[in-house]
Amino acid sequence: xxxxxxxxxxxxxxxxxxxxxxxxxxxxxxxxxxxxxxxxxxxxxxxxxxxxxxxxxxxxxxxxxxxxxxxxxxxxxxxxxxxxxxxxxxxxxxxxxxxxxxxxxxxxxxxxxxxxxxxxxxxxxxxxxxxxxxxxxxxxxxxxxxxxxxxxxxxxxxxxxxxxxxxxxxxxxxxxxxxxxxxxxxxxxxxxxxxxxxxxxxxxxxxxxxxxxxxxxxxxxxxxxxxxxxxxxxxxxxxxxxxxxxxxxxxxxxxxxxxxxxxxxxxxxxxxxxxxxxxxxxxxxxxxxxxxxxxxxxxxxxxxxxxxxxxxxxxxxxxxxxxxxxxxxxxxxxxxxxxxxxxxxxxxxxxxxxxxxxxxxxxxxxxxxxxxxxxxxxxxxxxxxxxxxxxxxxxxxxxxxxxxxxxxxxxxxxxxxxxxxxxxxxxxxxxxxxxxxxxxxxxxxxxxxxxxxxxxxxxxxxxxxxxxxxxxxxxxxxxxxxxxxxxxxxxx
Numbered sequence: 001x002x003x004x005x006x007x008x009x010x011x012x013x014x015x016x017x018x019x020x021x022x023x024x025x026x027x028x029x030x031x032x033x034x035x036x037x038x039x040x041x042x043x044x045x046x047x048x049x050x051x052x053x054x055x056x057x058x059x060x061x062x063x064x065x066x067x068x069x070x071x072x073x074x075x076x077x078x079x080x081x082x083x084x085x086x087x088x089x090x091x092x093x094x095x096x097x098x099x100x101x102x103x104x105x106x107x108x109x110x111x112x113x114x115x116x117x118x119x120x121x122x123x124x125x126x127x128x129x130x131x132x133x134x135x136x137x138x139x140x141x142x143x144x145x146x147x148x149x150x151x152x153x154x155x156x157x158x159x160x161x162x163x164x165x166x167x168x169x170x171x172x173x174x175x176x177x178x179x180x181x182x183x184x185x186x187x188x189x190x191x192x193x194x195x196x197x198x199x200x201x202x203x204x205x206x207x208x209x210x211x212x213x214x215x216x217x218x219x220x221x222x223x224x225x226x227x228x229x230x231x232x233x234x235x236x237x238x239x240x241x242x243x244x245x246x247x248x249x250x251x252x253x254x255x256x257x258x259x260x261x262x263x264x265x266x267x268x269x270x271x272x273x274x275x276x277x278x279x280x281x282x283x284x285x286x287x288x289x290x291x292x293x294x295x296x297x298x299x300x301x302x303x304x305x306x307x308x309x310x311x312x313x314x315x316x317x318x319x320x321x322x323x324x325x326x327x328x329x330x331x332x333x334x335x336x337x338x339x340x341x342x343x344x345x346x347x348x349x350x351x352x353x354x355x356x357x358x359x360x361x362x363x364x365x366x367x368x369x370x371x372x373x374x375x376x377x378x379x380x381x382x383x384x385x386x387x388x389x390x391x392x393x394x395x396x397x398x399x400x401x402x403x404x405x406x407x408x409x410x411x412x413x414x415x416x417x418x419x420x421x422x423x424x425x426x427x428x429x430x431x432x433x434x435x436x437x438x439x440x441x442x443x444x445x446x447x448x449x450x451x452x453x454x455x456x457x458x459x460x461x462x463x464x465x466x467x468x469x470x471x472x473x474x475x476x477x478x479x480x481x482x483x484x485x486x487x488x489x490x491x492x
Contacts, residue, residue, distance in 0.1 A: 009050045012185055016046055019187050023178065026191035035192055038175040041212045045177075045205070045352045049336050050185075057289065059298050063281040070266065070279060070310065070368035077246040085245060088252045089139040091229040093320070094130055094243060095214075096236040097207045097356070098123075098155060099148030099174050105382060106422025110151035112236045113158060114423060116379060116388055117395055122236050123155075127162050127169075128398025129242050134166045141243070142168040144219060144231070148204035149176050149194065172217035174204040182340065182348040200343050207235075207314075208334045208354025215327040224320050231323075233316045233356060239388055240377035241315045242399050247369060251317055254365075261322040262363035264288070265315035265371045272413070274303035276311030277357060279368050285361040286368070288312060292337050310368070312357050313376040319363070326362055334358040373409070374402060382426040383414040390436040405437050412436060417445035431474065438479075446485075451476070 020039050024032055082088065102111040112122040120128070130143050147155050152173055159169055178187035179201050189201025210233065214220045230251055234241030247263060254260050266279060277290040294302045301307060326332050334354040341349050360366045377400065379385055387393075392411065393400040402409060420426045429448065435455035436442075442456060446464030451474030458480035464470040465485030472478070 012050060013047060015186055017043070020178070023187065023189065023192050027193065031192055035176070037216050038177065041175055041209070042177045042205075042352075045336060045354070046180075049338070049352050052336060057282065057293050057295075059295055061282060062289070065279050065281045065286055065368070069281070069286055069366075070370055073246075073369055073371045076250050076369055079246070079249070081245055081249055082253070085249075086137045086139050088245070088248050089133060089137055089141050089243075091227065091252060092141050092243065092248060093144055093223055093228050093231045094126075094141060095144045095146060095210070095231045095233045096126055097210070097233065097314075098145040098151055098236045099204050099207070100237070101150050102423075104380070105385070106424060109154045110147075112145075112151070113154065116239070116385060117393075117400070120395075120398075122239070122379075123158065125239065125395075125398040125400075126236065127165055127167055130167045130398075131165050132397035132399075133243060140168065142170060142223070142228075144223075145169065145171045145236075146174055146207070146210055146213065147171050148174045149202065150204065170219050170222075172213060172219045174207075174213050175209050176202050177205045177352065179203055179341070179343075179349040179351055182350055188343070188347065188349055200345075203351045205351065206337060206339075206353030207356040208358055210356050211323055211327060211332050211359060215324065220320060220324060224324065229320055231318050231320060233314075233318060235314055235378065237380065238313070238315065238376065238378045239400050240375040241313070242375075244371075244375070247317060247371075250369075258365055259319070260365045260367055261319040262360050262366040263317040264357055264360055264366070264368045265313045265317075265375060266310040266368045267313055267371050267373050267376050269305050269309055269311050271305065273311045274305070277355070278302075278308040278311050279360075280308075282361075286366050287361045288355070288357045290335070290337070290355060290358070293335060310370060313371065314357060315371070315375060316357060318359075322363055326359075332359055332362055381416075382420050382423060383416045385423070385426070386414055386416065386430075386433065387411055387436075389433045391433075392436050403437065407438075412439040413441045415443045417448075419447055420444065446470070448472070454478070 024035060098110065098112050100111045102109060102114050105114065107114050115121055126143065130141055133139060133141055145155060156171065162169060178189050180186065181188050187201065189198050191198050194202060232243055251260055251263065264279065269276065275291050277288050280287055280289045291302060335358050337353040337355060339351040339353050341351060343349060377388065379388060388400060392403055392406060394403055420429060430450050431452040434450060438457040441459040443461045447469040448462050448464050450472045453475050454472055455477045460478045460481055462470060462483045463485065468485040470483060
């Protein structure tokens with residue numbers, strides 16, 4: 001049986017190799033060159049995908065991380081800052097993961113170009129933050145954007161508007177991999193080009209691809225040559241991911257033999273974060289455990305807030321020299337995430353992806369830092385957008401901070417129904433963003449609009465039944481109220 005399986009595997013690999021060669025023959029010049037490099041990475045992933053049997057972790061071998069491997073942020077910040085903050089900053093590069101589209105929020109084009117606050121986009125806020133650092137400390141912290149083939153062209157057009165800002169901006173592209181037919185396990189695309197129908201045959205392979213594509217692009221070597229030592233990587237839609245000088249100082253001030261090559265910012269789990277990846281000790285190394293790797297029988301245990309107390313924010317601090325070393329040694333061994341998709345025509349495909357945080361086990365002296373929740377402020381939905389647009393936050397030099405007028409530091413739980421999913425529609429339903437300083441929980445469902453200067457406090461539930469419409473009048477104050485289809489207002 002094993003012999004037969006091995007034969008089948010070799011046959012599949014050989015067929016895949018032939019198909020990739022055929023794809024390369026459909027193009028010439030630069031596109032072919034880039035695809036050849038991309039396919040090397042893809043073949044490695046495909047080879048490992050065919051070999052992997054069952055979950056990539058044995059549950060019995062999972063241990064809690066040693067006490068000192070995840071430090072509390074307070075302990076890191078208690079050391080204070082050095083006099084030469086500028087020296088630390090000049091060793092840093094900010095990298096934003098900018099491969100995603102705004103489709104889940106009903107927008108065309110890169111997600112980073114959605115307006116989130118006072119007409120500022122995610123990208124505007126990022127540039128403002130770094131420019132503020134460079135001006136304050138007279139430094140040269142560059143911004144690097146990892147684009148995908150989906151976002152590259154639109155992003156580059158927009159970048160022209162920052163030419164007079166005090167931030168050097170570099171871009172490089174994530175790899176482009178062929179989607180695999182679920183039945184035949186071979187590519188669905190028949191040509192390299194992205195025109196028309198064949199666009200569906202390609203995908204960017206997750207943010208774990210950053211190491212290979214950063215290295216292949218030449219930008220990594222360029223930055224090392226400029227004396228840069230660390231990158232701070234985060235998702236461009238996480239508005240809490242600003243440069244933290246205390247974490248940077250901790251990195252830069254380690255003695256040479258103990259130089260920490262990788263820091264993952266983690267934060268305490270709440271019920272809303274049960275699916276987030278967590279840190280474990282495995283085979284003597286710190287390792288990221290994602291829900292996709294958990295055997296089915298243990299998923300509930302994985303989601304338990306008492307056993308796994310923290311989750312990965314995807315804010316990472318990584319040594320550039322170490323990335324170069326691991327790439328050259330081909331020693332990056334990231335767990336494969338198999339992501340099933342259905343194309344518009346109904347065809348079932350799989351995408352082989354990797355996660356940037358999974359590389360933690362490859363680096364020396366890696367550690368976690370348990371940071372305040374305020375460093376994790378992702379905007380994935382219009383419910384998140386409502387929070388960051390509201391008076392819960394104030395905006396200063398591109399950074400959002402929780403208003404001192406809010407009495408407790410947790411953010412309210414907001415659930416907006418399907419009538420609010422798309423940004424354009426969401427914007428028409430609020431004449432102005434409500435006052436939410438004293439809000440704990442908001443649920444809105446159905447055809448609901450809110451007038452100007454509405455204020456929401458405590459728990460507010462507004463539900464318009466099918467066929468009904470609810471308009472909350474301007475100036476209303478709803479405190480612990482349930483408003484339902486027939487506009488009866490009851491104290492909650």
